[in-house]
Amino acid sequence: MEIQFVLNGKKVTADVQPDAVLLDVVRGLGCKSVKCGCETTNCGLCTVWIDGKSSLSCSVLAARVDGHEVTTLEGVEEEAAELGRFLAAEGAEQCGFCSPGFIMNVLAMMRELENPDLDEIKEYLAGNLCRCTGYMSQLRAIQKYMEAKQTEQCMEVPA
Amino acid sequence: MSEKEQTAVNTRKTGTNTESGRCDLTKLRVVNHSVPKVDSGSLVAGKAVYTNDLAPSDCLIVKVLRSPHAHALIRGIDTEKAKAVPGIECVFTYKDCPDKRFTLAGQTYPEPSPYDRLILDQRVRFVGDAVAIVAGTSEEAVKKALKLIKVKYEVLEPVLDFRKALDNPVLVHPEDNWRSLAPVGADNKRNLCAHQESGSGDIEAVLASCDYVIDRVYHTQANQQAMMETFRAYTYADTYGRLNVVSSTQVPFHVRRILANALDIPKSKVRVIKPRIGGGFGAKQTAVCEVYPAFVTWMTGKPAKIIYTREESLIASSPRHEMEMHVRVGADKEGHIRGIDLYTLSNTGAYGEHGPTTVGLSGHKSIPLYGQAEAFRFTYDVVYTNVMSAGAYRGYGATQGIFAVESAVNELAQELGMDPTVLREMNMVREGQIMPAYYGERANSCALDRCLARAKEMIGWEEKYPCRDMGNGKVRGVGVAMAMQGSGIAGVDTGSVAIKVNDDGFYSLMVGATDMGTGCDTILTQMAAECLDCEMSDIVVHGVDTDNSPYDTGSYASSTTYVTGRAVVKTCESLRKKICERGAEYLGCSPEDVEFDGEKVLSLANGESISRKEIGNRVMCSSNEPLSASGAFSSPTSPPPFMAAIAEVEIDKETGEVEMVDYAAVVDCGTVVNPALARIQTEGGIAQGIGMSLFEDVVYSEKGKNYSNSFMQYKIPTRLDVGTIRVEFESSYEPTGPFGAKSIGEIVINTPSPAIANAIQNATGVILRDLPMTAEKVYMEMKKAEQQ
DSSP states (O other): OEEEEEETTEEEEEEOOTTOBHHHHHHHTTOTTOOOSOSSSOSOTTEEEETTEEEEGGGSBGGGGTTSEEEOGGGGHHHHHHHHHHHHHHTTTTTOSSHHHHHHHHHHHHHHSSSOOHHHHHHHTTTOOOSSSOSHHHHHHHHHHHHHHHHHHHHHSOO | OOHHHHHHHHHHHHSSOOTTOOOOGGGOSSTTSOOOOTTHHHHHTTOSOBHHHHSOTTOEEEEEEEOSSSSEEEEEEEOHHHHTSTTEEEEEOGGGSOOOOBOOBOOOSSOSSOBOBOSSOSEEOSTTOEEEEEEESSHHHHHHHHHHOEEEEEEOOOOOOGGGOTTOSSOSOOOTTOBOOSOSOOBGGGTEEEEEEEEESOHHHHHHTOSEEEEEEEEEOOOOOOOSSOSEEEEEEOTTSOEEEEEOOSOHHHHHHHHHHHHTOOGGGEEEEOOBOSOOTTGGGBOSSTHHHHHHHHHHOSOEEEEOOHHHHHHSSOOOOEEEEEEEEEEOTTOOEEEEEEEEEEEEETSOTTHHHHHHHHHHTTGGGBTTOSEEEEEEEEEEOSSOOOOOOTTTTHHHHHHHHHHHHHHHHHHHTOOHHHHHHHHBOOTTOEETTTTTEEOSSOOHHHHHHHHHHHHTHHHHSSEEEOSSSEEEEEEEEEEEOOSSOTTTOOEEEEEEEOGGGOEEEEEOSOOSSSOHHHHHHHHHHHHTTSOGGGEEEEOOBTTTSOOBOOSOTTOIIIIIHHHHHHHHHHHHHHHHHHHHHHHTSOGGGEEEOSSEEEETTTOOEEEHHHHHHHHTSSOSSOOEEEEEEOOSOOOOOEEEEEEEEEEETTTOOEEEEEEEEEEEOBSOSSHHHHHHHHHHHHHHHHHHHHTOOOOBOTTSOBSOOSTTTSOOOOTTSSOEEEEEEOOOOOTTSGGGBOOOTTGGGSSHHHHHHHHHHHHHSOOOOBSSOOHHHHHHHHHHHHHO
């Protein structure tokens, strides 16, 4: 079947099987940042945004995004790179395989929650598994990133 | 590098010829600094750098039909209907594969692991064992074909209880072409994969004369490494008809040998390339999946790829060896530990990958923590059973042994009525001591005493030990453990490095060590930049392609920082010398009269200089010798890193649930090459250890079916499960290490299980000797204690 959707700001048409999942379709369309870690919606590696909301693309039928907007890490490159620098400074990407899905969910959290505290951050990101880092470095990176964002905003406000 | 050369390196760094030969850490520009990983930019940008991102789109999809029985003989196999499915390229059964056994373990030849595998075998030995290989142009076609293969099994009785495996009438490997290459005490006609006894002193006499003897049995479960990227590889035939393999592996050079063995072809026909790897933790020290696409490509000439599902990665992989350990620890009434006796029974499962070697660490890396013991004995058996083969998992047996020995020491402290940290302060190994149970090596660098002291300060031991009732039905306890590991395999592991000077003077650093996410490309570049007095950006690092990279055993056994690191230092030194010679030649003076400051070669005679850039360019024109150096290093010793940790947990007295509150860990890995990366290694290892301690478990049905076949059943810690993990370093200086460094990768998983068990013990009085320490077990033990 043919579906049409907006992928990272561009209209795309794809011929998909009725049982194809979004994960495979976006990877087929070149968005290789999207990874598969478990197939059972437990790990968060395949996180993309559908109409701006975090979704696990391993368990969304591609047919369901017909007429919708899908965003992968490739669609938020600059913002991801900015957060990525904070992760890299802590060494918090380690193997990097979970980083794209994790970054997508952090950016979604930043849009959804205003100044989340540590517990809220942990809760929001609980579905993003990482086997390398033990999570502490990711939290340090997020906190430093949020601080930097706030300082930036303060600077934008005229004195 | 000789002691003298090492001193020369250090001397150059410090500018003073110190008697100890130590380098002055305050003068290091790059090493001992936290720098981002050299590949971090592409990793956080989600670039296509992993195996499946790089696989050509025309690869045949390869899948494996797996056995539904724990033990059976294939009496008939009909593939006709499967082969008729449109898009199916080939279906292979045991009849198509060489009848020549090999091992999938990534170890140096002659491998200690027995040659007990075939690509496909008529006998299947666990639920999930390979029965047939199917390759086709689409996933759908291959899945359909798998369903159409008709197999007639003669179902046999399996051996599922590893305590009953030895000399069981049912044999897992009765075949006559089973082979053990190394003297590890194996006997397939007894289900025995390895056996050994070692010791020093008269352990029976010492224990008989002790005032206290703790005599206990501990059990550790199988654990999955559960790296986020499952097993995967793709293969293709190149211009010369050679088999090219791109694999997510920790051991490219071993994979080359394993595939040559498996396919029964010359090693020269195989090339292995390692792209970025999405975690390994030892899992990828076994060639779990490579043989299947390799066989397809070799037989068809077509590119092929296999991507294991998470389920396959959980049921047909290489988890930690389940072990049962019988410990006896004897002490006098003051608390001096006088003798340790350990018997380990290890379950290698259906195949012997890493079976004969992991078990050794259960004793050799736990008993030496107690340096003053007069006698020790360490005996082990490793047995075959009909569950999936075990393999290498971070800690590699040390994790299991340390749980047993450290738990026994904590039980001894309780018997003696002593604070367990005080008991350790009295008995722990100290710098300069000989460690009889560690191959008689001397602890040349050991800050274990400082690690424990600092961990106590961090957690507030004096205030918190043993426990505090929180007044809400919950009680908090603190518990302690120590750990050690090695730095590479002494006399075996080899790291090689090649560095060349290119035009404009930039360097290529070729390594055979495998960066699996842990950052060895980065820390080896740091070391090279330090040695060559240049920026890291002046160096291009490349690893690993078996056609181009210098030989390295691979990234395992905590070897890279120490072994390959030393190779880097050694090679840089010889390159510096060559740069001076070439510079002197271009300047028209003697090499003795020049100095290289990293940017230029300067004539001390007349002040003239030539830049590295110019030298690089001149080398490209009318030169009879490339400006390059190569070197290798293998260490006769394996200096252990040390670690002390204290866990604080909260136990719900109503339910037995254990919640992590705080974890203070202090590591002595010698000089810390990259503090940020070392810290993350430690935090990550502790988190894995917490999972192992509290809930991760591979559970089988009574017929041998693996229930832990998804992340729903095999639960790894989320960020809500690990509490706060705090890490600090108390560095000793390892005189044989690069810049004084030792290893970090594995030791970090060893403290959580005994420390958490001790915290539960101190909070509730309940002692758990069987991992994982689930709420049910804690609750049932608390009930039992109440009833008594």
